[in-house]
Amino acid sequence: MPRYEQLADDMEAAVRRGVFAAGERVPSVRRASVQHGVSIKTVVHAYALLESRGVIESRPQSGFFVKARPVQRDGPDSREDLVARAAQAARGTKPRRAGAAKVPMGSVPNAVPAPVDVSRLVLSTLRSIVAQDAVPLGSPYPDPALFPWRRINQYANAIARRHASWNLIDDLPPGNPELIRQIARRYAENGADVDPEEIVITVGATEAINLSLQAVAKPGDTVAVESPTYYAMLHAIERLGMRAIEVSTHPDTGIDLDALERVLARKKVAACMVMPNFQNPLGFRMPEAHMKRLVALAEAHDLPVIENDVYQELYFGPTRPSSLKQFDTRGLVLHCASFSKSLSASYRIGWALPGRYRAQVEKLKFLNTLTTPSVPQVALADYLRHDGYDRHLRRLRRFYRQQARLMRAMIERFFPAGTRTSDPQGGYVLWVELPPRVDSMRLYRAALAQGITIGPGYMFSMRNDFHHYIRLNYSYPWTEQTEAALKTLGELAAKMA
Amino acid sequence: MPRYEQLADDMEAAVRRGVFAAGERVPSVRRASVQHGVSIKTVVHAYALLESRGVIESRPQSGFFVKARPVQRDGPDSREDLVARAAQAARGTKPRRAGAAKVPMGSVPNAVPAPVDVSRLVLSTLRSIVAQDAVPLGSPYPDPALFPWRRINQYANAIARRHASWNLIDDLPPGNPELIRQIARRYAENGADVDPEEIVITVGATEAINLSLQAVAKPGDTVAVESPTYYAMLHAIERLGMRAIEVSTHPDTGIDLDALERVLARKKVAACMVMPNFQNPLGFRMPEAHMKRLVALAEAHDLPVIENDVYQELYFGPTRPSSLKQFDTRGLVLHCASFSKSLSASYRIGWALPGRYRAQVEKLKFLNTLTTPSVPQVALADYLRHDGYDRHLRRLRRFYRQQARLMRAMIERFFPAGTRTSDPQGGYVLWVELPPRVDSMRLYRAALAQGITIGPGYMFSMRNDFHHYIRLNYSYPWTEQTEAALKTLGELAAKMA
Numbered sequence: 001m002p003r004y005e006q007l008a009d010d011m012e013a014a015v016r017r018g019v020f021a022a023g024e025r026v027p028s029v030r031r032a033s034v035q036h037g038v039s040i041k042t043v044v045h046a047y048a049l050l051e052s053r054g055v056i057e058s059r060p061q062s063g064f065f066v067k068a069r070p071v072q073r074d075g076p077d078s079r080e081d082l083v084a085r086a087a088q089a090a091r092g093t094k095p096r097r098a099g100a101a102k103v104p105m106g107s108v109p110n111a112v113p114a115p116v117d118v119s120r121l122v123l124s125t126l127r128s129i130v131a132q133d134a135v136p137l138g139s140p141y142p143d144p145a146l147f148p149w150r151r152i153n154q155y156a157n158a159i160a161r162r163h164a165s166w167n168l169i170d171d172l173p174p175g176n177p178e179l180i181r182q183i184a185r186r187y188a189e190n191g192a193d194v195d196p197e198e199i200v201i202t203v204g205a206t207e208a209i210n211l212s213l214q215a216v217a218k219p220g221d222t223v224a225v226e227s228p229t230y231y232a233m234l235h236a237i238e239r240l241g242m243r244a245i246e247v248s249t250h251p252d253t254g255i256d257l258d259a260l261e262r263v264l265a266r267k268k269v270a271a272c273m274v275m276p277n278f279q280n281p282l283g284f285r286m287p288e289a290h291m292k293r294l295v296a297l298a299e300a301h302d303l304p305v306i307e308n309d310v311y312q313e314l315y316f317g318p319t320r321p322s323s324l325k326q327f328d329t330r331g332l333v334l335h336c337a338s339f340s341k342s343l344s345a346s347y348r349i350g351w352a353l354p355g356r357y358r359a360q361v362e363k364l365k366f367l368n369t370l371t372t373p374s375v376p377q378v379a380l381a382d383y384l385r386h387d388g389y390d391r392h393l394r395r396l397r398r399f400y401r402q403q404a405r406l407m408r409a410m411i412e413r414f415f416p417a418g419t420r421t422s423d424p425q426g427g428y429v430l431w432v433e434l435p436p437r438v439d440s441m442r443l444y445r446a447a448l449a450q451g452i453t454i455g456p457g458y459m460f461s462m463r464n465d466f467h468h469y470i471r472l473n474y475s476y477p478w479t480e481q482t483e484a485a486l487k488t489l490g491e492l493a494a495k496m497a
Numbered sequence: 498m499p500r501y502e503q504l505a506d507d508m509e510a511a512v513r514r515g516v517f518a519a520g521e522r523v524p525s526v527r528r529a530s531v532q533h534g535v536s537i538k539t540v541v542h543a544y545a546l547l548e549s550r551g552v553i554e555s556r557p558q559s560g561f562f563v564k565a566r567p568v569q570r571d572g573p574d575s576r577e578d579l580v581a582r583a584a585q586a587a588r589g590t591k592p593r594r595a596g597a598a599k600v601p602m603g604s605v606p607n608a609v610p611a612p613v614d615v616s617r618l619v620l621s622t623l624r625s626i627v628a629q630d631a632v633p634l635g636s637p638y639p640d641p642a643l644f645p646w647r648r649i650n651q652y653a654n655a656i657a658r659r660h661a662s663w664n665l666i667d668d669l670p671p672g673n674p675e676l677i678r679q680i681a682r683r684y685a686e687n688g689a690d691v692d693p694e695e696i697v698i699t700v701g702a703t704e705a706i707n708l709s710l711q712a713v714a715k716p717g718d719t720v721a722v723e724s725p726t727y728y729a730m731l732h733a734i735e736r737l738g739m740r741a742i743e744v745s746t747h748p749d750t751g752i753d754l755d756a757l758e759r760v761l762a763r764k765k766v767a768a769c770m771v772m773p774n775f776q777n778p779l780g781f782r783m784p785e786a787h788m789k790r791l792v793a794l795a796e797a798h799d800l801p802v803i804e805n806d807v808y809q810e811l812y813f814g815p816t817r818p819s820s821l822k823q824f825d826t827r828g829l830v831l832h833c834a835s836f837s838k839s840l841s842a843s844y845r846i847g848w849a850l851p852g853r854y855r856a857q858v859e860k861l862k863f864l865n866t867l868t869t870p871s872v873p874q875v876a877l878a879d880y881l882r883h884d885g886y887d888r889h890l891r892r893l894r895r896f897y898r899q900q901a902r903l904m905r906a907m908i909e910r911f912f913p914a915g916t917r918t919s920d921p922q923g924g925y926v927l928w929v930e931l932p933p934r935v936d937s938m939r940l941y942r943a944a945l946a947q948g949i950t951i952g953p954g955y956m957f958s959m960r961n962d963f964h965h966y967i968r969l970n971y972s973y974p975w976t977e978q979t980e981a982a983l984k985t986l987g988e989l990a991a992k993m994a
Contacts, residue, residue, distance in 0.1 A: 010674060019675045019875070021659065036678070037685050123863055126669055153657035160650035162518065172623055177507065178516050181533070188534055203700055203866040210865060218738070219716045239864040241715070346871045366620050367736040368707060369700040373870060374843045378516075 003038055004045035011046065012055050015066050022068040026056055118234045122459050125444070129453045135485040138444075138453030140280070142428050142475040144345055146399065148383070148392050152344055155387075156379035171374045173365045175201025175351070179381035183351055186384065190320050200352045200362050201372050205310045205338035208352040210236050211368060212334035213271060215360035216304035217242055221270035224263055226255050228431075228460035228469070230280040230308065233273045245269065246461060251422055251431070254279065254286035257293050264301050271304045277321045278311040281431040281460055281471040283424025285315070288322050295327040304357065307335045310350075313342040313393050315426040316401040331356030339380055341427075342393060347376040400428050403474040410483065411472075414490030416497045428475035429455075434468045435497040443470065446492045452485045500535055501542035508543065509552050512563050519565040523553055616732050619956050622941070626950045632982040635941075635950030637777070639925050639972040641842055643896065645880070645889050649841055652884075653876035668871045670862045672698025672848070676878035680848060683881065687817050697849045697859050698869050702807045705833035705849040706733050708865060710768060712857035713801035713831065714739055718767035721760055723752050725928075725957035725966070727777040727805065730770045742766065743958060748919055748928070751776065751783035754790050761798050768801045774818045775808040778928040778957055778968040780921025782812070785819050792824040801854065804832045807847075810839040810890050812923040813898040828853030836877055838924075839890060844873040897925050900971040907980065908969075911987030913994045925972035926952075931965045932994040940967065943989050949982045 001009075011026065020026055027035060032043045047064055050056045056064045129136050174180060180199045187194035202208040209232060217223060219241035225233050227246035237244045247263060248256040255274055263269060274294070276286035286294075298305045307324045315321055325335040334357055338350030349372065354361035383389065407430055408421050415434070422431035434440070440456035447454050455473075457466030476482065498506075508523065517523055524532060529540045544561055547553045553561045626633050671677060681693035699705040706729060714720060716738035722730050724743035734741045744760060745753040752771055760766060771791070773783035783791075795802045804821045812818055822832040831854055835847030846869065851858035880886065904927055905918050912931070919928035931937070937953035944951050952970075954963030973979065 010678075014675055019878075035682055037682075119860055119864055123669070123860065149657075153654075156657065157650075157654045160646075160653065172620070178511060181507075185532055185534075206867040207865070235864045239861065348866070348868065348870045363616055363620065364736065367616055367732045368704070369845070369866060370703040371845065373845045373873065376870065381516075 002045075004042045005049065007032075007036060007038060007042060007046040008049040008053070011050060012053065015055055020066045022066050024066050025062070026064045026066060028063055118231055118459055118462065119238055121456075122231050122235070125453070125455065125459065128448055135452045135481055136476060137472045137482075137485060137489075138455045139473045140429075140455070141345055141473075142341055143477070145477075146396060146475070147344055148387070149344065151387055152347070152379055152383050155382040156375050159375055159378050159382065171371050171377060173200060173362045173371065175199070175372055176374065176377040176381060178385075179349075179377045180351075182381045182384040186389075192323065192326050194325075194353060198353050198355070198358055200354065200358065200365055201377060202336075202338075202350045202352055202365060203369055203372055204340055204348040205308065205336050205350040206232060206235075207365070207368065208336035208338070208350045209233070209273075209306060209308060210239060211361045211364040212306045212336055212352055212354055212357070213237070213242070213273070214240055214364055215354060215357040216306070216334065217270035222267060224260060224269050224272040226274055226279065227463070228281055228457070228466050229273070230275055231459045233275075233306075233308065234462070236273070242270070244462060246463060249279075249282065250284070251282045252284050253290055254282075254284055255294070257290060257297060260294075261297060264297070264303065269301075269303060271306060272298065273306040273308065274324070275308040275311075276324055277309055278314060278424060278426030280311070280427065281422070281429055281455070281469075283422045283427055283429065283431060285317070285321050285425040291322060291324050292327050295324055295333065298328075298332050299330055303332065304355075305333050307333050309335055309337045310341050311427040312337060314397060314400060314428065316397060316404070317425060321426070325353060325355075328355060334361070342396065343383070343389065344376075344380065347380060348372075349376055349380055397426075400426075400475065403428070403478065404430065406478060407472060407474040407486070410486045411490070414487045416490065416494040418497065419493070428473060430472045430474055432470050432472060434470065434493050436468050438468050438493050438496040440467055440470050442496060443489070443492055446496075447489055450485075450488050450492075452488060454489065499542075501539045502546065504529075504533060504535060504539060504543040505546040505550070508547060509550065512552055517563045519563050521563050522559070523561045523563060525560055616728075616735055618953075619728050619732070622950065622952065622956065625945055632949045632978055633973060634969045634979075634982060634986075635952045636970045637926075637952070638842055638970075639838055640974070642974075643893060643972070644841055645884070646841065648884055649844070649876055649880050652879040653872050656872055656875050656879065668698075668868050668874060670697060670859045670868065672696070672869055673871065673874040673878060675882075676846070676874045677848075679878045679881040683886075689820065689823050691822075691850060695850050695852070695855055697851065697855065697862055698874060699833075699835075699847045699849060699862060700866055700869055701837055701845040702805065702833050702835035702847040703729060703732075704862070704865065705835070705847045706730070706770075706803060706805060707736060708858045708861040709803045709831035709833055709849055709851055709854070710734070710739070710770070711737055711861055712851060712854040713803070714767035719764060721757060721766050721769040723771055723776065724960070725778055725954070725963050726770070727772055728956045730772075730803075730805065731959070733770070739767070741959060743960060746776075746779065747781070748779045749781050750787055751779075751781055752791070754787060754794060757791075758794060761794070761800065766798075766800060768803060769795065770803040770805065771821070772805040772808075773821055774806055775811060775921060775923030777808070777924065778919070778926055778952070778966075780919045780924055780926065780928060782814070782818050782922040788819060788821050789824050792821055792830065795825075795829045796827055800829065801852075802830050804830050806832055806834045807838050808924040809834060811894060811897060811925065813894060813901070814922060818923070822850060822852075825852060831858070839893065840880070840886065841873075841877065844877060845869075846873055846877055894923075897923075897972065900925070900975065901927065903975055904969065904971040904983070907983045908987070911984045913987065913991040915994065916990070925970060927969045927971055929967050929969060931967065931990050933965050935965050935990050935993040937964055937967050939993060940986070940989055943993075944986055947982075947985050947989075949985060951986065 014020055029040060029043045033040045051058060054067060057067050058064050125138055129139055179201060180196050183199055184194045184196035213236045222243045222245050223237050224245050224247050226249040234244060245263060248259045250256055254276055276291055278285060305324060309323050323335060324333045333355055335353040352361050404424050411419060411421050411432060418435040420433040424430060441458060444454055444456045455471035457469030460466055511517060526537055526540045530537045548555060551564060554564045555561050622635055626636055676698060677693050677696045680696055681691045684691035710733045719740045719742050720734050721742050721744050723746040731741060742760060745756045747753055751773055773788055775782060802821060806820050820832060821830045830852055832850040849858050901921050908916060908918050908929060915932040917930040921927060938955060941951055941953040952968035954966030957963055
């Protein structure tokens with residue numbers, strides 16, 4: 001790619017990201033040449049290209065400016081119209097096929113531990129979402145527009161003004177004491193008895209999971225995971241040079257405890273990683289009886305269990321789900337969670353409740369990233385203390401539940417016979433089983449060419465069990481574009497089936 | 498400790514941290530009892546204790562309020578007075594003893610690789626600084642009050658307002674493109690040719706160093722480090738279950754290249770970790786000829802070199818120092834740096850230039866913490882683009898250089914005969930060799946009892962070579978308290994000698 005084209009791409013990306021706002025002046029040709037270390041000619045070329053793309057415009061005697069663009073996201077009114085229309089369309093669809101009502105099948109246990117390398121696929125999928133500016137059905141993240149970012153930003157700004165300079169040393173691991181207290185209070189209010197002293201604040205749940213795994217297992221060890229599993233679990237295993245053993249997982253009740261018991265009887269397993277609430281991608285809520293049995297199994301085998309509970313607040317039922325942690329009497333459960341799915345993704349604040357492994361996790365946190373940035377910690381603590389988190393969550397849950405129904409109905413309407421969908425009990429992702437002849441990577445590439453992303457099943461397992469499954473994100477408000485994208489996906493799948 | 502006292506301690510810490518500002522109302526007894534899950538009686542007890550400590554006051558009919566306290570930090574005028582007085586006092590001191598002018602001795606190479614566990618000592622030292630609110634001579638961090646936090650906060654706030662909700666996916670590794678560009682531009686302006694494509698943004702230099710080490714070595718491998726070395730290097734080795742081999746390091750020129758060559762000839766070494774510019778704790782600036790020879794040695798042995806260059810901007814001489822990276826033609830140098838020592842510590846923004854290991858480092862970043870928070874990245878990019886970073890740095894360098902002189906003079910004045918100090922060429926720490934009979938851990942404990950912290954030599958090596966050395970931080974503006982603390986330290990050391 002010629003240098004000028006690269007520069008133009010970079011600048012266009014910067015404009016899209018809002019580094020230069022609409023109407024703002026971009027650096028002069030001379031300045032840009034110095035800034036980017038390229039010749040004047042290269043900048044002139046790049047700017048001409050950006051003009052022809054409609055990104056910037058030249059104004060005589062004043063330079064180049066970012067062109068105003070029509071707002072792409074629908075306003076609240078038209079969005080509601082659309083949702084109403086889509087819901088009506090969904091209701092008008094033919095009665096549910098028997099097959100469509102069924103949930104995707106559970107998987108077969110994999111008896112052979114395998115070293116892991118799924119991260120490349122995941123990272124390139126995520127990148128394509130950004131690069132193509134595509135309909136983000138493949139995104140693992142919730143629509144941040146639904147979060148109370150304005151309030152949180154206000155708290156952050158007030159703190160920054162009040163505290164001025166922040167001393168790094170004030171928030172050494174385990175983290176900001178006030179945030180820790182607020183997190184413990186929330187658990188308490190929800191009937192879970194959590195000792196604030198146990199909490200360690202981390203950079204998102206990602207770090208919490210990584211540190212937890214490192215605290216209980218070492219390179220070369222075997223770790224039991226669900227199948228399909230959330231790929232962050234596989235990443236943690238990959239990062240530490242461990243081996244994963246996949247255990248059959250039921251779409252309604254979670255990891256198959258008989259299968260897990262057989263694995264434990266046969267193999268030395270250093271840890272087990274599960275997501276009992278609204279697992280990504282399956283969306284189940286593990287029944288309490290299963291939770292208790294899993295904890296009992298862990299105790300019988302002295303097996304540390306890493307519980308990823310990032311969706312704990314996003315339940316669709318009338319009550320907040322339990323967690324493995326609540327049934328753990330021997331400190332074997334390392335409970336990991338975050339605010340990224342329910343309050344603020346970009347702040348990257350998570351935590352671990354590492355049970356008897358607390359000291360190791362805290363020390364590893366210190367070694368891994370020293371501290372978690374302070375202002376985001378205090379801003380979230382202030383929000384939790386003074387603001388309407390519960391009100392926000394009620395709204396979010398209602399919205400996700402409605403979106404889940406809508407997307408299931410749309411899939412039933414547009415997708416080929418033989419398609420089956422999960423019935424999520426919380427969270428914001430849907431797991432879709434396509435006819436076996438549809439390869440999810442082929443579908444992924446075909447969809448991407450049309451500006452649509454999906455999460456191919458390959459990301460969720462090291463086996464080939466889920467080659468015809470995809471994960472879809474329903475957190476983004478329904479638009480005509482979403483509907484058109486699902487229609488296109490359905491047509492592409494039908495052609496491949 | 499009884500529950501009410503613990504609660505009082507926690508609340509006092511919260512007040513000190515500014516969670517409750519002076520004059521602000523603290524939660525009512527009833528509310529606090531619910532919040533902290535303790536009885537009304539416990540809260541009443543705790544509040545009474547806080548009243549007697551002078552932290553809060555009760556106002557009839559209205560509850561408890563945080564008491565206004567006299568501002569503890571001196572205003573700019575009195576501070577200047579103090580510095581002037583201290584400088585004068587220093588000039589009045591007896592002429593330098595021959596011994597005092599000498600720099601501390603280099604160490605003996607350690608031929609036996611040892612597994613590492615220094616982090617516990619370091620973490621507890623850091624904690625004691627917070628808990629005791631002591632004179633922070635033992636702190637590894639620069640005084641944040643000297644940073645342009647007001648400007649940076651303004652940028653952060655403007656971004657938060659402009660962008661509102663931030664999509665996590667926008668700043669996937671390698672990181673925010675604009676920040677990457679600004680970092681590359683700075684290198685370019687300083688004559689270092691850096692490809693922006695090589696940069697990976699991390700959570701501080703800590704993460705950059707961790708990921709770099711993980712990219713080039715595996716558990717059980719041996720890694721060569723300086724002796725004394727900055728303990729973050731030892732932490733990285735400890736975190737990954739590797740072994741460290743300490744190489745004699747000269748206080749003026751850095752790692753002993755002959756000694757390193759002998760180690761390489763004898764042992765399989767997976768990587769070498771050094772800090773060529775203003776090493777913490779020694780403060781030397783490695784001569785360019787040494788840098789070139791070190792890179793040549795690395796190339797001859799195909800040895801990855803992790804270069805910690807966090808003090809690159811804090812030079813006292815007329816020119817910015819070179820870095821190993823500039824002499825590296827084969828991509829063997831993994832250069833790590835951050836803004837934490839020169840612009841904003843609490844933002845936790847660092848980066849790596851990982852040479853030929855870039856793909857691995859980027860992937861490990863993704864696995865380790867997913868992304869680095871966005872707003873801090875963009876705020877620093879905006880600051881670099883629009884603000885007076887160079888002006889700020891010039892001021893900071895001048896100030897640190899003056900402080901270094903002042904502290905050396907004070908030590909000469911107050912410390913026992915046989916004390917020798919380093920002559921830092923940059924940065925903000927001083928390395929002090931005490932008479933051999935002074936044990937730095939004993940001194941550390943005795944000093945802490947007097948409200949003074951120091952960095953005991955044990956933190957910088959797994960050997961016993963530095964038991965009579967301490968590291969002192971001179972980034973904090975000179976006050977009477979600093980002077981009194983140094984005097985006390987000198988007296989304690991004299992007693993032990």
